[in-house]
Amino acid sequence: MQALVIAAHGSHLNPDASDPTYAHADRVRETGAFDEVREAFWKEEPHFREVIRTLESDEVFVVPLFISEGYFTEQVIPRELRLEEWHPEKWDSDGTSASQVTLEATDVDKTVHYCGPVGTHDAMTDVIVQRAETVTEDPDVGEGVGLAVVGHGTERNENSAKAVEYHTERIRERDRFDEVEALFMDEEPEVDDVTEYFESEDIVVVPLFIADGYHTQEDIPEDMGLTEDYRLGWDVPAEVDGHRIWYAGAVGTEGLMADVILERAADAGADLGDALETVRANERVATGTDGRERESGTDAGAGTGAGAGD
CATH class of the missing domain: 3.40.50.1400 (Rossmann fold)
Structure with missing residues (x-):
């Protein structure tokens, strides 16, 4: 057994x-x-x-x-x-x-x-991309779009950033999105300044967190300027500094x-x-996807109040 x-x-x-x-x-x-x-x-x-x-x-x-x-x-x-x-x-x-x-x-x-x-795990790369498809409701999302993979980042554990950077590079090598960047909450480059790192008008933001919670449903939306108060929710996409931000919520959902x-x-x-x-x-x-390998989806996880622990 x-x-x-x-x-x-x-x-x-x-x-x-x-x-x-x-x-x-x-x-x-x-x-x-x-x-x-x-x-x-x-x-x-x-x-x-x-x-x-x-x-x-x-x-x-x-x-x-x-x-x-x-x-x-x-x-x-x-x-x-x-x-x-x-x-x-x-x-x-x-x-x-x-x-x-x-x-x-x-x-x-x-x-x-x-x-x-x-x-x-390498398969997580596919989940991040799938998360971008889910929030945009576009199975072919990529051309003309930037992708930000967001992690916590911490000086206490250098591996926290390594995981984010690892998947960011793997996605970048696929040449699917116009731009792919790794951003962080507690170290540079910071997610607060997301629009400064992209030329693309549309930016999909995928937090590399297991569950939606304080960071993904309160800190990040407010830090990016999606809303002044997370309790009021936010639009998907949201207009920020001349860009459309598609905030996907935690990848782990x-x-x-x-x-x-x-x-x-x-x-x-x-x-x-x-x-x-x-x-x-x-x-x-x-x-209801079109049968391609590794297609999935649950709630986009955006536009809500505080969720589960990250």
């Missing part, structure tokens, strides 16, 4: 913080690829610490629903899961290349495949995130059958 654990942050303050986790888990659960699919959180129940001990499966795939390698993925989750043989060096990563490490949870006699975070979770598990050796194809097909049907 094999089980999947989706490990997310959650929030004590905002009950919506866990919504994307449960939604993606349901999508994976519906494929029947795993005998058990469980959600686990740092700030909510069920907690990281006991989740593996509640499973019947003897093989467990743990996928962190986090954007970057850092404190939570390298220290908190392995510690709380009691993966005693774990050490960050086992990932042998440069900050964006963590894949998986196989460990034994000896107290319960289970094999645990601890995967890298979803945010650094996109339905295709379930595909990234499955890709992580597959890289670690999970037997998925046709689960990947099923998830992609279901997302195409749900959004």
Whole structure:
């Protein structure tokens, strides 16, 4: 038997913080690829610490629903899961290349495949692009349009910026959008000045966050000038300094995130059958897209008030 654990942050303050986790888990659960699919959180129940001990499966795939390698993925989750043989060096990563490490949870006699975070997987690049398609309602969006991939950025974890820059460069290499830039909240170049970095009249802004919350639904819209008060909402697109800003909201709320979770598990050796194809097909049907690979979509996540924790 094999089980999947989706490990997310959650929030004590905002009950919506866990919504994307449960939604993606349901999508994976519906494929029947795993005998058990469980959600686990740092700030909510069920907690990281006991989740593996509640499973019947003897093989467990743990996928962190986090954007970057850092404190939570390298220290908190392995510690709380009691993966005693774990050490960050086992990932042998440069900050964006963590894949998986196989460990034994000896107290319960289970094999645990601890995967890298979803945010650094190559499939996340497709989700960012899909997010741009969702908010513009244009499956061919790109020509004449600029794309800003926005991250938190922090001096405490240089990998936070690496993930944003990694996907920005991958999208830029596709030569689909006229301009592609990485912007940040807490370091240069800052998202506050988004219009200064683009010549394109239309700019799609996609925050590389797992859930909509304080940063994506309050800070960023106000900082970009979409609204003076997030509680009043904002237009999509919004006119700012002679540009149209298409603000997409957190990338992690996109339905295709379930595909990234499955890709992580597959890289670690999970037997998925046709689960990947099923998830992609279901997302195409749900959004009425034209049948191209990796098409998906959920709520654009813009024009609302505060949402879940980032």
